Amino acid sequence: MSRHLSVVVLALLVAAPIASGARQFTVSTSGVRLDVLALNGKAPHTGLTRDDFEVRDNGVLQRLDSVTTTDAAHVMMVLDVSGSVQGEPLRRLTAAANALLGRLTPKDRLTLVGFSHHLRLLAAVDGAIQTELLPLGGATALHDAIFAGLLLAGDDPRPSLMILLTDGFDSISWLTAEQTLDMALRADVVIYPVVADYEQLRMSQSEGVQRARRDLDALAAETGGRVFPVSKQGPLDAFLGILEEYRHRYVLTYTPTGVERRGWHRIDVRLRRVRGTVHTRRGYDVR
DSSP: OOHHHHHHHHHHHHHSIIIIIOOBOOOBTTBEEEEEEEEETTEEOOSOOGGGEEEEETTEEOOEEEEEEOSOOEEEEEEEOSTTOOSHHHHHHHHHHHHHHHHOOTTOEEEEEEESSSEEEEOEETTEEOGGGSOOSSOOOHHHHHHHHHHTTOSOSSOEEEEEEEOSOOSSOSSOHHHHHHHHHHBOEEEEEEETTHHHHHHOOOHHHHHHHHHHHHHHHHHTOOOEEOBTTBSHHHHHHHHHHHTTOEEEEEOOOSSOSSEEEEEEEEESSSOOEEEOBOEEEEO
16 A cells, blocks of 8 residues: 555545544533543452542542443554564564454454554454454554544444554654644543553653653553553563453543533542552543
């Protein structure tokens, strides 16, 4: 596929999002829904109830309507298969992705996107990714791929999880990191970047490297996810760990009271009665 054709395909994706498909994180008549991870150290808290959470919307304490868990998810795997993923790394990537597919249930929905210098929507055949269908080699259109994944979340009632495999560097996207983050802030998707050489990104003194790391950290933090570094054994542990962690997240709902409806709403979720840390999106926008 040529660069020009890739742009046409991406333009079609971008033209459709808000008008017809992308699920937006907004307030509806049923209120606000938050996808929340509560950790006790490194392990997820289990068995929490409404009395264990405190939610503030623009600083105003809110009354929770419900606290539930879910056994179904829309799992989106957005996989970097550019020139740096060849040979043994590709074998490990495929094995890890197929292992995750084996953990999904009939209640789950799966979306697969492979990206290099262009994007390809993939299908699992007999429960496995077909390596020959991956858009292997070339440069890395990371921001374009994230944006396309957000659009593909669609109007699905299940919580949406994006597992993003990348080395953190974008070399050819038409979209910027700022545009991608803006879309992520408005989409009801939790992003878990799985990052190769993350410690190298963290320790490097290069401004470009640090910017790439900050972009990934922001995507995770603003949507309620976490960054998972890739181990020496490859992404297997990260993929399965993310899915297992996601199964233990809570869904909190509330109807905003005491705050202006329009504009940006900053969310603060804390635990009561138990110790731990909370990961959830940092806010939502009402236009």
